[in-house]
């Protein structure tokens with residue numbers, strides 16, 4: 686049975702995954718924590734927490750609240766900063782078989798370019814995921830993902846600054862996601878991942894105030910799956926790049942839907958916070974589906990639901 690996926694076929698370094706199951710940024714730390722109930726080398730790839738030039742403390746508490754079928758978070762890219770990541774995390778990743786994708790975020794285009802340059806030849810870093818879609822930071826983030834023009838500008842800057850495979854992560858809070866995907870593809874991205882969280886809020890009716898310290902947060906989990914799936918279907922039909930599907934994937938059937946919509950790989954996020962074994966459950970479920978259906982190569986399933 687062939688499960689592998691090449692997410693950067695046009696890049697000289699490539700991004701070959703042994704299987705299509707990745708973790709979603711911000712829901713799996715740096716992968717170096719020892720609280721995972723499975724051997725993380727079994728994953729297709731690990732995507733680390735969003736990383737910025739300087740360490741960030743994130744947003745005021747409270748930052749997480751459960752919602753119907755999902756959760757809202759306003760963590761706001763709390764992270765150790767790129768220097769500590771290169772010094773402390775990358776040497777550990779360099780010993781791993783599983784590729785690690787570093788998710789980067791900035792407040793200016795120059796921030797993104799600097800991050801890409803700093804990470805370019807770091808052993809242990811296999812690719813970049815460019816977060817132009819964080820709804821939880823004031824400057825940057827989702828603002829760059831909101832228009833085709835600014836999304837392309839960030840992509841060009843990162844592309845110029847690194848030889849690493851570049852995957853650009855799109856925001857769902859836009860009116861024309863296909864237009865943005867096309868702009869990002871033309872600007873030199875190797876792959877596109879989607880979706881990040883959708884902006885949402887909760888009001889505490891006793892206090893008569895927004896519950897999250899940051900007022901709004903990002904909605905994730907099963908509640909967003911149909912939205913994410915429709916966007917993956919749309920983007921996969923619009924660009925000729927590997928697509929990584931994300932949003933509410935909780936089990937193998939969810940993942941297979943994304944693959945049939947056109948995703949070459951999937952990311953498991955919130956589900957892993959509820960069931961830490963979720964990524965491996967998804968992988969084993971995909972293997973079982975392929976065995977039951979007599980599918981020899983997962984690539985033959987990619988995009989079969991497209992017309």
Ligand SMILES: Cc1cc2nc3c(=O)[nH]c(=O)nc-3n(C[C@H](O)[C@H](O)[C@H](O)COP(=O)(O)O)c2cc1C
Pocket residue numbers: 709710711712734735736758760762788816819854880881882904905906907909931932933934952953954955956
């Ligand atoms: C607590 C939390 C933190 C997150 N942090 C990041 C981040 O740092 N960078 C990023 O690109 N996405 C971040 N995300 C978004 C996820 O990677 C993913 O795109 C989103 O949650 C949808 O997938 P899911 O429904 O499977 O969680 C975060 C999500 C959650 C729930």
